[in-house]
Amino acid sequence: MGLCWSNRIKSYTCSNTGLSSKCGSRDWKTSSSSSSKVLIVSVPQTPRSEGEILQSSNLKTFTFSELKTATRNFRPDSVLGEGGFGSVFKGWVDEHSLAATRPGTGIMIAVKRLNQVGFQGHREWLAEINYLGQFQHPNLVKLIGYCLEDDHRLLVYEFMPRGSMENHLFRRGSHIQPLSWKIRMKVALGAARGLAFLHSAEAKVIYRDFKTSNILLDSNYSAKLSDFGLARDGPTGDNSHVSTRVMGTHGYAAPEYLSTGHLTPKSDVYSFGVVLLEMLSGQRAIDKNRPSGQHNLVEWAKPYLTNKRRVFRVLDTRLEGQHVLSQAQNLANLALQCLAGEPKCRPNMDEVVMVLEQLQEQVKEIPKISQKEHNLKVNGGTNGGQIAYPRPSASLLYA
Numbered sequence: 001m002g003l004c005w006s007n008r009i010k011s012y013t014c015s016n017t018g019l020s021s022k023c024g025s026r027d028w029k030t031s032s033s034s035s036s037k038v039l040i041v042s043v044p045q046t047p048r049s050e051g052e053i054l055q056s057s058n059l060k061t062f063t064f065s066e067l068k069t070a071t072r073n074f075r076p077d078s079v080l081g082e083g084g085f086g087s088v089f090k091g092w093v094d095e096h097s098l099a100a101t102r103p104g105t106g107i108m109i110a111v112k113r114l115n116q117v118g119f120q121g122h123r124e125w126l127a128e129i130n131y132l133g134q135f136q137h138p139n140l141v142k143l144i145g146y147c148l149e150d151d152h153r154l155l156v157y158e159f160m161p162r163g164s165m166e167n168h169l170f171r172r173g174s175h176i177q178p179l180s181w182k183i184r185m186k187v188a189l190g191a192a193r194g195l196a197f198l199h200s201a202e203a204k205v206i207y208r209d210f211k212t213s214n215i216l217l218d219s220n221y222s223a224k225l226s227d228f229g230l231a232r233d234g235p236t237g238d239n240s241h242v243s244t245r246v247m248g249t250h251g252y253a254a255p256e257y258l259s260t261g262h263l264t265p266k267s268d269v270y271s272f273g274v275v276l277l278e279m280l281s282g283q284r285a286i287d288k289n290r291p292s293g294q295h296n297l298v299e300w301a302k303p304y305l306t307n308k309r310r311v312f313r314v315l316d317t318r319l320e321g322q323h324v325l326s327q328a329q330n331l332a333n334l335a336l337q338c339l340a341g342e343p344k345c346r347p348n349m350d351e352v353v354m355v356l357e358q359l360q361e362q363v364k365e366i367p368k369i370s371q372k373e374h375n376l377k378v379n380g381g382t383n384g385g386q387i388a389y390p391r392p393s394a395s396l397l398y399a
């Protein structure tokens with residue numbers, strides 16, 4: 001695991017980067033006056049041409065009219081969620097021919113529609129096809145196909161019945177069953193395996209946008225990573241990093257990446273640490289609604305993670321009664337290592353997977369989740385079990 005693993009971290013201030021950030025939905029065309037500070041070198045999106053990417057993938061090419069039919073003309077009540085790229089709709093296709101079918105027949109799909117055609121949106125769309133068209137892994141969401149027609153850019157994915165980890169972790173309400181410790185651990189392990197695969201010699205990809213909203217969940221809470229719009233091919237040859245424009249989501253990006261633009265797999269490991277902290281605490285990485293001094297989760301929580309007796313201050317109070325404190329201490333320790341200020345001191349994702357596998361072994365008692373209530377609240381909605389809800393605007397990083 002490397003010598004640094006047990007070292008404690010110097011504190012630093014993520015938010016004090018001078019970076020521009022913008023609240024609200026992602027507007028890729030917007031940049032701000034401070035962009036010069038973060039603009040390093042822009043690397044080509046991909047060494048393959050657009051034609052090569054589209055031809056080499058085994059994805060189905062959908063016409064716009066097919067996807068209109070599959071989603072019932074992109075009906076508002078089919079919306080599964082909304083992100084910077086656009087809205088995501090539920091749709092139906094035949095399992096074998098993938099032809100659009102009537103709702104309720106065939107298999108469900110998720111259709112992501114770019115709502116603003118611009119160079120950046122097209123680039124993200126192509127990056128998704130480039131990466132998800134090449135890779136298949138149990139912890140990466142399956143891309144079924146795409147549509148490229150006039151100004152239309154759409155992506156068609158397997159439908160993930162339980163939506164995003166973000167929805168599960170942060171939605172609140174007296175009727176809402178909080179995610180159990182066991183499920184949090186399962187999701188953490190699945191997501192870690194997905195990242196470890198991306199970092200492996202086989203894939204050599206830096207994901208760059210690891211966050212809870214990009215972790216999708218199947219019916220068994222198996223985690224699958226989605227959104228490769230910001231992913232980059234990893235370092236090659238003697239290079240230890242890729243220099244790139246700083247992009248990502250505020251609160252998740254590694255400090256050295258923010259300050260230098262140097263991107264390495266360890267930048268993803270830092271983001272993974274932030275997500276672990278979110279799972280541990282049930283709090284968002286950035287939340288301006290928290291008391292002052294607590295807006296940035298990492299800054300606020302880090303001092304508690306270093307002290308075994310104080311970890312409970314960070315722990316999600318909704319986990320009470322699940323007797324998870326000793327495991328929480330181990331998870332806090334792992335998060336702390338991932339959040340090390342010095343990238344070399346962070347574990348690699350294979351090491352993270354190993355630790356999480358060990359922790360998984362320790363999860364003996366499964367807290368009983370009322371299946372009836374779960375079905376009612378999670379599966380009962382018109383959107384195939386997902387709850388689309390407004391969230392505090394994430395601050396996004398711009399080059």
Ligand SMILES: Nc1ncnc2c1ncn2[C@@H]1O[C@H](COP(=O)(O)OP(=O)(O)OP(=O)(O)O)[C@@H](O)[C@H]1O
Pocket residue numbers: 026080081082083084085086087088110112141157158159160161163164166167213214216226227386394
């Ligand atoms: N394959 C899918 N199956 C089911 N629901 C999905 C699928 N893909 C996305 N969603 C839903 O759509 C929502 C929006 O996803 P999207 O990736 O567009 O944005 P985001 O990750 O929330 O934000 P950002 O643009 O910052 O990445 C997700 O949170 C999820 O609820």
Ligand SMILES: [Mg+2]
Pocket residue numbers: 083213214226227
């Ligand atoms: Mg996403």
